[in-house]
Amino acid sequence: MGEVMIRVENLEKTYGTKIKTHALRGVSLVIPKGSFTCITGPSGHGKSTLLQLIGGLDRPTGGRVFIEETDIAAVSDNQLSAIRGTKIGFVFQFFNLLDHLTAVENIQTAMLFSRGGNAPRTHIENLLNLVGLAEKANALPNELSGGQLQRLAIARALANDPPILLMDEPTGNLDSQSEADVLSHIFNIHKAGKTIVMVTHNPEIAKQAERVVEIYDGQLR
Numbered sequence: 001m002g003e004v005m006i007r008v009e010n011l012e013k014t015y016g017t018k019i020k021t022h023a024l025r026g027v028s029l030v031i032p033k034g035s036f037t038c039i040t041g042p043s044g045h046g047k048s049t050l051l052q053l054i055g056g057l058d059r060p061t062g063g064r065v066f067i068e069e070t071d072i073a074a075v076s077d078n079q080l081s082a083i084r085g086t087k088i089g090f091v092f093q094f095f096n097l098l099d100h101l102t103a104v105e106n107i108q109t110a111m112l113f114s115r116g117g118n119a120p121r122t123h124i125e126n127l128l129n130l131v132g133l134a135e136k137a138n139a140l141p142n143e144l145s146g147g148q149l150q151r152l153a154i155a156r157a158l159a160n161d162p163p164i165l166l167m168d169e170p171t172g173n174l175d176s177q178s179e180a181d182v183l184s185h186i187f188n189i190h191k192a193g194k195t196i197v198m199v200t201h202n203p204e205i206a207k208q209a210e211r212v213v214e215i216y217d218g219q220l221r
Contacts, residue, residue: 006031006066008030008066011053012024023049035195036190039214046215089158099141102137132185167196170186
C-alpha cells in the first residue's frame, strides 16, 4: 500500500438520545492516496453517513477520521471548514447547483473561501473544458441536461484542486447514456491523480473501482 490519504479508526455514529440509532458501528478503513474506492450496501445501512464523516460534513459519535495526518474529528469548526475547502471536493446526486448562477459563477462560489471568489478566468475555463462544458460557460442550470449538470458539479468540486473527491451516488439521477458520460469523466479525473471515494448502489459501477467496501448494518462486511 502506498501513501495513506484517508484513515478511519473505529468510527461510530449514533442518532437520538433516549432511543439510539446506530448508523455506524466501529468502522475502520484505510484509503491510499490516488486510489478509487466504492462504498456499497443496502439503503439506510451507513454508506452516506460514512462519506459525510470522512468529508467533515458531520462529526462522529466516536472514533477518528484522518485526512493525511490531521484528525478532522478533533479540530475546530474553522479548521474543519478550511480542510473541506482545500482538501476535499464533494459531488452529490442532486447536483446542489445555484439555479440563478451561470456555470462559471457556480464554480466561482466554490472559491469564495480559498480565493475570495477571484480566480483567473482561464482556470474556470480549464475546468469546464475538462468536463466537456467549454461551450456552456454562460448557461444557467435550467439550460443544461442532467448529465451536463453533474459534470458542472464535478467541475465545481475541482475548483480548489483538492486531492480528494467524495461522491454520493453521482450518477443515481441520470439515464444510462448520461451515466456513462459522467463516469468517463470521473475515471479520467482519477487517472490524473485524484483520490476518489464514491457511494453507489450500482454493482456495475462498483466493479470498475480499484476497491469495493460494503457496509451492512453500519459495519464493514
